[in-house]
Amino acid sequence: MSKILLFGGGGHSKSCVDVIESSGEYEISGIVDPFLKKLDLPFELINKEEPYEFLRRTIDNALISVGQLKSSETRKKLYSKLKEYKFNLPIIQSKYAYKSKYSEIDEGTILMHFSLVNSYSTIGKNCIINSKSLIEHDVEVGDHCHIATGAILNGGVKVGNETFIGSNTVIAQGKCIGNHCVISAGLFINEDIPDGKTIKRRS
Known part of the structure; x- marks a missing residue:
């Protein structure tokens, strides 16, 4: 099973975890969120600033798990950053x-x-x-x-x-x-x- 990182540890990430686990295609390696001190979910919290290069050495796949209400800016910036470091961004389907x-x-x-x-x-x-x-x-x-x-x-x-x-x-x-x-x-x-x-x- 391929490994995947989630970027964003808020409420939307909880739903993303459930979808990923239902699909059975990926194993979640951790959740990246520099603004969190503690994670409700049973995964490793990676809260370092700018961890992209370090993480990309061992993991290919990423999903942006930040939610989106009024503005898409946070998700769009994360998307650009992950593309810069050549992460694979798979389609995730429940x-x-x-x-x-x-x-x-x-x-x-x-x-x-x-x-x-x-x-x-x-x-x-x-x-x-x-x-x-x-x-x-x-x-x-x-x-x-x-x-x-x-x-x-x-x-x-x-x-x-x-x-x-x-x-x-x-x-x-x-x-x-x-x-x-x-x-x-x-x-x-x-x-x-x-x-x-x-x-x-x-x-």
Whole structure:
């Protein structure tokens, strides 16, 4: 079994561990987080600054296990750093997720439990496709995106780079969501959203 390092030891990492263990493809060698003093999970905590060169000597694979809400910057910077040191960033798929053989997913993306990626969809690099989210046919999701729990992207939806789609939000068929957008939880989006827009629920 190949070894893998997780970069980020917060709440999202706990879900990532569960997904990795369900897949049975990788053995977790440790969790890298320079901001933590203690780890809740039963793995080695590596909290040194800039440990990349040292770790890369013995381990090839890495997953970014930092979560993403309003901004993708932390995940994007980690992605660039790991690429600089030539880590392999595999696609991680839960045993309980479904990915059509006609879909395409790029490196570093994780498909969480019971997520579904339907035919002729494409998902970019370093994305989180979270639990019970639905990516329908012909959907395009850019790089460094988070499609949160229970979100639904209906057929032909396009999502730009570095965008967050909140839990249980539904994007209507064929709509386009721009780059750097934040769409709050529990919304129905039936219009195109331009780059950089934040859409919140009305109180």
